[in-house]
Amino acid sequence: MAGMFETKAGMSTGDSNRAFKQQLNKVYKWYTGGFFVFVIALAILEQLGLSREWIGFIFLLATIGLYAGIGIMSRTTDAAEYYVAGRRVPAVYNGMATGADWMSAASFIGMAGTLYLTGYSGLAFIMGWTGGYCLVALFLAPYLRKFGQFTIPDFLGERYGGNLPRFIGIFAAILCSFTYVVAQIYGVGLITSRLTGVAFELGVFLGLGGILVCSFLGGMRAVTWTQVAQYIILIVAYMIPVVWLSVKQTSVPVPQAIYGYQLEKVTAKEKLLANDPKELEVREIFKKRSEDLAAKLKDPGAALTADKAAAEAKLAELRAANAPSADISAAEKAVSALPKDEAAAKKAWTAAKASADTKAKPLNGMAPHAQQFAGDPNGDEKAKQTYDESRRNFLALIFCLMIGTAALPHILMRYYTVPSVKEARQSVTWSLFFIFLLYFTAPALAVLVKYEVFSMVVGTPFDQLPAWVASWNKVDPSLLSITDINKDGILQLNEMSIGGDIIVLATAEIGGLPYVISGLVAAGGLAAALSTADGLLLTIANALSHDLYYKMLDPNASTARRVTISKVLLLVVALAAAYVAAQKPADILFLVSAAFSFAAAAFFPALVLGIFWKRATGIAASLGMVAGLGVTFYYMLMTQPWLRGVFGVTSPVELWWGILPISAGVFGVPLGFAVIILVSLVTPAPSRKVQELVEHVRYPSLRSA
Numbered sequence: 001m002a003g004m005f006e007t008k009a010g011m012s013t014g015d016s017n018r019a020f021k022q023q024l025n026k027v028y029k030w031y032t033g034g035f036f037v038f039v040i041a042l043a044i045l046e047q048l049g050l051s052r053e054w055i056g057f058i059f060l061l062a063t064i065g066l067y068a069g070i071g072i073m074s075r076t077t078d079a080a081e082y083y084v085a086g087r088r089v090p091a092v093y094n095g096m097a098t099g100a101d102w103m104s105a106a107s108f109i110g111m112a113g114t115l116y117l118t119g120y121s122g123l124a125f126i127m128g129w130t131g132g133y134c135l136v137a138l139f140l141a142p143y144l145r146k147f148g149q150f151t152i153p154d155f156l157g158e159r160y161g162g163n164l165p166r167f168i169g170i171f172a173a174i175l176c177s178f179t180y181v182v183a184q185i186y187g188v189g190l191i192t193s194r195l196t197g198v199a200f201e202l203g204v205f206l207g208l209g210g211i212l213v214c215s216f217l218g219g220m221r222a223v224t225w226t227q228v229a230q231y232i233i234l235i236v237a238y239m240i241p242v243v244w245l246s247v248k249q250t251s252v253p254v255p256q257a258i259y260g261y262q263l264e265k266v267t268a269k270e271k272l273l274a275n276d277p278k279e280l281e282v283r284e285i286f287k288k289r290s291e292d293l294a295a296k297l298k299d300p301g302a303a304l305t306a307d308k309a310a311a312e313a314k315l316a317e318l319r320a321a322n323a324p325s326a327d328i329s330a331a332e333k334a335v336s337a338l339p340k341d342e343a344a345a346k347k348a349w350t351a352a353k354a355s356a357d358t359k360a361k362p363l364n365g366m367a368p369h370a371q372q373f374a375g376d377p378n379g380d381e382k383a384k385q386t387y388d389e390s391r392r393n394f395l396a397l398i399f400c401l402m403i404g405t406a407a408l409p410h411i412l413m414r415y416y417t418v419p420s421v422k423e424a425r426q427s428v429t430w431s432l433f434f435i436f437l438l439y440f441t442a443p444a445l446a447v448l449v450k451y452e453v454f455s456m457v458v459g460t461p462f463d464q465l466p467a468w469v470a471s472w473n474k475v476d477p478s479l480l481s482i483t484d485i486n487k488d489g490i491l492q493l494n495e496m497s498i499g500g501d502i503i504v505l506a507t508a509e510i511g512g513l514p515y516v517i518s519g520l521v522a523a524g525g526l527a528a529a530l531s532t533a534d535g536l537l538l539t540i541a542n543a544l545s546h547d548l549y550y551k552m553l554d555p556n557a558s559t560a561r562r563v564t565i566s567k568v569l570l571l572v573v574a575l576a577a578a579y580v581a582a583q584k585p586a587d588i589l590f591l592v593s594a595a596f597s598f599a600a601a602a603f604f605p606a607l608v609l610g611i612f613w614k615r616a617t618g619i620a621a622s623l624g625m626v627a628g629l630g631v632t633f634y635y636m637l638m639t640q641p642w643l644r645g646v647f648g649v650t651s652p653v654e655l656w657w658g659i660l661p662i663s664a665g666v667f668g669v670p671l672g673f674a675v676i677i678l679v680s681l682v683t684p685a686p687s688r689k690v691q692e693l694v695e696h697v698r699y700p701s702l703r704s705a
Contacts, residue, residue, distance in 0.1 A: 107438070137428035151409070188581075246448060372391075480498050597662070638654070
């Protein structure tokens with residue numbers, strides 16, 4: 001079995017690749033069949049009384065054990081196998097591995113949640129991320145494969161010459177990948193703790209073990225075959241609940257086909273809820289709460305003193321009257337729950353006011369699902385400006401996500417693993433197909449869940465709510481909480497707070513499926529987080545070991561030494577990322593989104609011009625990467641609240657053309673192109689050897705493909 005992913009000696013390259021692909025087909029057919037048998041067996045055991053806790057542990061141990069087993073069987077010290085999986089991964093399997101590498105916890109868990117909460121504007125993520133692969137196919141994958149390097153910094157060093165472009169590429173690759181991998185490990189901790197009930201910090205390090213065994217022992221070879229296995233789990237886990245929900249609501253097992261039909265129903269429900277008298281009553285209560293908090297924030301110190309005095313007086317009064325112990329205990333909790341000082345009071349009341357302001361709006365602060373942009377192009381001046389800025393940000397986000405996707409180092413590395421330029425191009429097509437399966441389903445999932453919430457939850461008496469509402473309220477109130485604000489015993493929409501991350505994880509329970517399917521969904525989310533973390537950690541370790549150590553510091557290092565150093569660095573980076581994730585850093589979702597702007601501004605202009613313009617020079621590429629990355633980071637620093645707080649920026653926020661900081665790359669990318677082009681025109685042309693290499697890559701590769 002250890003030779004499962006090996007080719008047979010003595011064959012021609014073509015025969016060897018065909019035999020290898022047939023062997024893979026056989027292995028993964030058995031794997032997929034065994035996986036279905038495993039899920040069915042767990043479902044039977046659940047009916048026989050197996051507890052939810054045991055189901056969660058079994059899913060966790062079985063999947064991580066499986067990934068670890070593939071990693072052990074794929075262990076290698078060969079440089080080509082470790083860095084690029086021997087360049088013999090068939091296109092269809094590389095497409096699956098790329099799909100898993102791409103489907104992070106944010107895509108698997110957060111995509112449908114974002115669409116649920118934001119409606120139409122959330123489609124920017126789907127269009128941007130999917131469109132990025134069209135750019136990969138057109139401008140990058142075939143040509144990078146023809147150059148034949150191991151990493152993106154390696155390409156920059158070979159194409160532009162000298163260590164400066166390579167070093168800047170190393171820095172940018174680590175910057176993009178580290179922020180991304182922290183979020184994946186954070187997701188691993190959340191899902192592991194949800195599956196097993198262990199503490200979040202312990203869940204982080206349990207999941208880290210599965211990541212390390214895969215990437216530590218076998219590098220890209222182990223990561224590739226593990227990611228294929230992970231893709232099968234995550235796509236099955238994603239599709240089963242949404243197909244079932246589609247059947248439950250419409251009797252049609254194709255959720256994508258009934259998406260528009262259910263969206264019409266959701267739109268009709270939204271109009272009713274926006275004008276419902278009970279909803280108006282709840283919104284008025286939240287509006288009054290916001291006004292009270294605004295009054296407190298005018299003088300937080302005096303307001304806190306008054307609140308403490310009132311709470312302590314009530315407690316003393318209850319004690320003096322020998323009130324029931326439950327009432328006294330509640331009064332004691334009220335006293336202890338008060339902010340400790342004026343600064344804490346200001347922070348808490350500001351957050352509470354923002355929440356109350358949101359809940360004072362129709363539909364719990366959500367935009368109508370089918371509404372394209374905020375504002376009104378036919379309204380007053382303010383409404384027109386809001387509409388223009390909303391549309392502008394929608395397009396800017398699509399641009400940044402497309403360009404960023406096309407330039408992410410851990411994705412581009414995957415196209416170094418295929419046997420030929422032709423298969424690199426086919427591989428992108430397969431990648432698009434496997435990603436399309438999930439992204440085409442996510443909008444339907446969001447609408448189906450929203451219809452279920454509006455129809456089966458909102459307007460229901462609190463004592464008759466579906467079981468999943470109570471269970472998720474107990475798991476994590478930040479994901480789902482309900483409060484009877486107007487004391488009528490009926491749940492209104494604005495009395496319910498729901499987090500985006502719950503949408504996918506709770507779909508199985510919302511549809512009334514057995515808990516084993518919920519465990520399967522969590523296992524799918526875990527597979528998505530682990531697969532992306534594997535690729536990102538490998539990207540960072542390879543950038544340090546291959547590009548920094550081997551290419552810049554010790555060109556005479558042996559193959560075994562290079563691979564060993566990569567493994568050591570992989571361990572160090574993984575532990576560092578796990579430590580950061582365990583701290584639950586603020587605004588992690590913003591940092592992940594920022595990674596796309598960083599990748600777009602740093603890499604895309606240098607890669608595209610390096611492939612298509614032989615006149616582009618090394619100093620120009622270096623300056624272009626620095627300029628693009630610099631202006632992108634500067635804009636984020638000056639406009640993003642969390643970064644402003646970290647760096648102590650106090651100047652007023654000034655948005656350029658109303659563009660939000662998440663789309664800062666829209667300024668960095670054009671600047672990067674401009675700098676590279678202008679500087680190249682005033683600096684000496686690259687050597688004839690480099691120019692001939694660029695021509696060879698662009699033209700003969702297309703004919704030989």
